[in-house]
Each structure stands twice: as C-alpha cells, then as structure tokens.
Amino acid sequence: xxxxxxxxxxxxxxxxxxxxxxxxxxxxxxxxxxxxxxxxxxxxxxxxxxxxxxxxxxxxxxxxxxxxxxxxxxxxxxxxxxxxxxxxxxxxxxxxxxxxxxxxxxxxxxxxxxxxxxxxxxxxxxxxxxxxxxxxxxxxxxxxxxxxxxxxxxxxxxxxxxxxxxxxxxxxxxxxxxxxxxxxxxxxxxxxxxxxxxxxxxxxxxxxxxxxxxxxxxxxxxxxxxxxxxxxxxxxxxxxxxxxxxxxxxxxxxxxxxxxxxxxxxxxxxxxxxxxxxxxxxxxxxxxxxxxxxxxxxxxxxxxxxxxxxxxxxxxxxxxxxxxxxxxxxxxxxxxxxxxxxxxxxxxxxxxxxxxxxxxxxxxxx
Numbered sequence: 001x002x003x004x005x006x007x008x009x010x011x012x013x014x015x016x017x018x019x020x021x022x023x024x025x026x027x028x029x030x031x032x033x034x035x036x037x038x039x040x041x042x043x044x045x046x047x048x049x050x051x052x053x054x055x056x057x058x059x060x061x062x063x064x065x066x067x068x069x070x071x072x073x074x075x076x077x078x079x080x081x082x083x084x085x086x087x088x089x090x091x092x093x094x095x096x097x098x099x100x101x102x103x104x105x106x107x108x109x110x111x112x113x114x115x116x117x118x119x120x121x122x123x124x125x126x127x128x129x130x131x132x133x134x135x136x137x138x139x140x141x142x143x144x145x146x147x148x149x150x151x152x153x154x155x156x157x158x159x160x161x162x163x164x165x166x167x168x169x170x171x172x173x174x175x176x177x178x179x180x181x182x183x184x185x186x187x188x189x190x191x192x193x194x195x196x197x198x199x200x201x202x203x204x205x206x207x208x209x210x211x212x213x214x215x216x217x218x219x220x221x222x223x224x225x226x227x228x229x230x231x232x233x234x235x236x237x238x239x240x241x242x243x244x245x246x247x248x249x250x251x252x253x254x255x256x257x258x259x260x261x262x263x264x265x266x267x268x269x270x271x272x273x274x275x276x277x278x279x280x281x282x283x284x285x286x287x288x289x290x291x292x293x294x295x296x297x298x299x300x301x302x303x304x305x306x307x308x309x310x311x312x313x314x315x316x317x318x319x320x321x322x323x324x325x326x327x328x329x330x331x332x333x334x335x336x337x338x339x340x341x342x343x344x345x346x347x348x349x350x351x352x353x354x355x356x357x358x359x360x361x362x363x364x365x366x
Contacts, residue, residue: 042061043061043062043063044131045104046061046062046063046101047101047104047127047128047133047134047135048132048133048134048135049065049067049098049134049135049136049137050073050127050134050135050136051067051069051134052069052070052071052072053071054069054070054071054091055067055068055069055070056068056069057069062100063098063099063100063101063143064098064099064100065096065097065098065137066095066096066097067094067095067096067097067098067137068093068094068095069093069094069096070090070091070092070093070094071091071092072092072094072153073136074153076152077092077151077152077153078091079152080092080151080152081150081151081152081188082152083188084151087150087151091151092149092150092151092152092153093150093151094147094148094149094150094153095147095148096137096145096146096147096148097145097146097147098137098142098143098144098145098146099142099143099144099145100142100143100144101135101142101143102122102135102138102141102142102143103141104124104128105122105123105124105125105128106124106129107124107125107126107129108123108124109123109124110122110123110124111123111124111141113140113141113158113160115160116158116159116160116162117160117161117162118158118159118160120140120141120156120158122138122140122141138156139155139156139157139192139194140156140157140158140194143195143196144194144195144196145192145193145194145195146191146192146193147191147192147193147194148190148191149187149189149190149191149192150188150189150190151187151188152187153187154185154186154187155186155187155190155192157186157192157194159218161218161219161220162220163218163219163220164218165181165183165216165218181214261316261317261318261322262317264316265313265314265316265317268310268313269310269313272306272307272309272310272313273310275306276303276306276307276310
C-alpha cells in the first residue's frame with residue numbers, strides 16, 4: 001500500500017484489519033470499505049505552514065490551514081502599522097485562509113503561473129524539500145486563498161488577465177489625458193480572494209456593491225449582464241462605450257447602421273447650400289421674376305424655405321447621445337491574448353471588417 005498513516009492499514013502485507021466498518025471508503029469503488037480508525041492514508045507531499053512567534057495556526061494533513069499572524073518573511077514590516085497608533089509597535093495583524101497548498105518545487109527550480117502575463121515566479125526551497133519541512137502561504141499558487149491583511153504587508157497577488165485596465169494603456173490616445181488613475185499599492189486593511197473560480201449567490205435577497213473610489217472589472221473573455229427587469233445606468237458626468245462595433249438590439253442581428261450626427265448635418269448643409277446657389281445666383285430673368293438683373297434673380301419662396309430648413313439642421317443633433325464611428329472607437333488591445341479573438345478593425349471606405357455580415361448599401365435604399 002502506498003503512503004503512510006498513523007495506524008497500519010494491514011496486519012500484514014496482504015491481510016487487512018477486521019473490525020467495525022467505516023462508511024468512508026479510503027480508496028473508493030466497490031469492495032473497498034475501510035475499517036473505522038484504520039483507513040487514513042497520509043499524503044507525504046503535504047508540508048506544514050511556516051509560522052512566526054505569536055502565531056495561531058490551525059492546519060490539516062491535507063493542505064488546508066487557517067493562520068492568524070502579525071509578521072511575514074520581510075522583517076522590515078515588523079515595525080507595525082505606522083498609520084495606526086494602536087498597532088504602531090504591534091505588527092500587522094493578518095488572517096490567511098488556504099485550501100490546498102501550492103505544488104512542491106525542486107530546490108532551485110521555478111514555479112510560474114500558466115497562461116498569465118505575470119508569472120509570479122516561486123523558487124523551490126530547502127525547507128520544502130523533505131517531509132516535515134514547511135511552506136509559506138502563496139496567494140498566486142495555492143489552490144484557493146482568502147487573505148485578510150493590514151499594515152505594512154503588501155499582497156503578492158497578481159492578475160492572470162492579459163487585458164489591461166482602463167487608465168493603464170487600454171484606452172485610445174485621446175482619452176489618456178483624462179485618466180488620472182494610479183494602481184494602488186496592495187497594503188493596509190484589505191481582503192484578497194483568489195481561486196480558479198468564484199461564485200457569489202444571493203438565494204432570496206439582494207447583492208450590493210459599494211466602492212468609495214474606482215470600481216473596475218477586467219476580463220479576458222465575455223462580460224455579460226442578464227436581467228429580467230430593467231437595467232439602469234446612472235452617472236453624473238459621462239458614459240463611454242469604447243468598442244469597434246456597438247449593437248443596440250440583438251447581438252449580430254441588428255443590421256441597420258446608425259447615422260453619424262455631425263457627418264449627416266455637414267452633408268445636408270452642403271446640399272442646402274448647393275440648392276441655394278442653384279435657385280438664387282443665376283444671371284438671367286424669368287418671365288415672372290420681374291425686371292431683369294445682371295447678377296441674380298429675385299428671391300423665390302422655395303429659397304426662403306430651403307434657408308429655413310438649413311438653419312434648423314442643428315436641431316437634429318442629440319445633446320445627450322454621441323457616436324464615434326468610422327473605426328475610431330476601438331482602443332488598443334492591451335496585450336496579446338493566447339487563443340483569443342483579434343480586435344475588429346473597420347474600414348469605412350471599403351466596408352471591410354464590419355461585424356454581423358451587414359449587406360446594406362452605402363446609399364439610399366429603394
């Protein structure tokens with residue numbers, strides 16, 4: 001039998017213990033019932049958590065732990081939280097909850113995050129080499145982590161997302177001057193949760209998110225919001241949707257492009273001016289135009305109406321909704337995403353790259 005345990009699984013290499021049956025099967029499958037108190041198999045790769053003076057530690061034989069401490073491996077942080085008089089000389093209180101320790105690494109070898117722009121490299125240590133050694137908690141490489149920290153200690157957490165956050169190289173150049181965001185240092189009172197998957201569920205009530213400062217969402221894949229009731233977005237300044245294609249309606253099924261307000265106004269204004277010139281500045285007379293003029297005819301009623309229509313063109317422009325078209329909307333990709341979809345590029349002259357397979361015309365439909 002592989003592995004070791006506190007009690008023997010077998011009275012001899014081939015004869016198992018007899019006694020009260022355990023409902024827990026130490027090996028699983030049919031005909032593998034264990035004997036109570038005799039079925040535990042130790043994992044000889046589990047290491048104890050590194051601890052410091054004054055720590056309170058609860059840990060299992062399977063890689064889980066709850067660790068209450070005030071110091072970390074950086075001895076400079078032992079000066080405590082200088083911003084809080086009560087903890088100025090009392091360390092940096094932390095609670096580190098971990099489920100499944102990180103993989104063991106041979107001494108001098110590297111462990112890196114996969115599929116990530118931030119490898120968060122860990123080097124194998126002498127302390128973890130042998131059974132009975134120890135490991136520090138690692139929020140990037142442990143299975144699931146819940147870190148409550150404070151004071152001088154800085155979280156070693158890094159994102160695995162290739163996608164950049166707005167204000168950190170993602171937006172188009174014209175927005176750079178408007179973004180004053182600086183990524184914070186991950187110290188002070190904070191909670192960091194990290195795992196392969198997070199699920200938040202409110203069975204019968206609400207979920208509320210409150211943030212005193214910036215609220216950011218970054219993902220390398222889709223971001224969806226599905227609601228049975230209305231979706232309401234409210235801001236006191238502006239709302240920006242920065243995308244190569246914006247569909248108001250069903251995804252890839254809304255095939256009628258929106259008019260660009262200012263471009264439409266400019267085109268219609270030129271049309272009105274052409275009509276005005278055509279109606280007004282001919283150097284000849286008509287039979288009903290009165291006395292002949294060497295420079296222009298009299299102003300007819302039609303011309304007055306065209307001038308009035310031209311001067312009211314600005315009333316067609318929305319004062320609230322603005323569209324950036326012609327391929328100027330997309331921001332920078334923010335890094336290459338392996339196996340990801342390339343950003344859409346639109347050519348307004350040729351129509352190349354227009355999503356949704358739009359089959360319309362660049363003129364008035366019949």
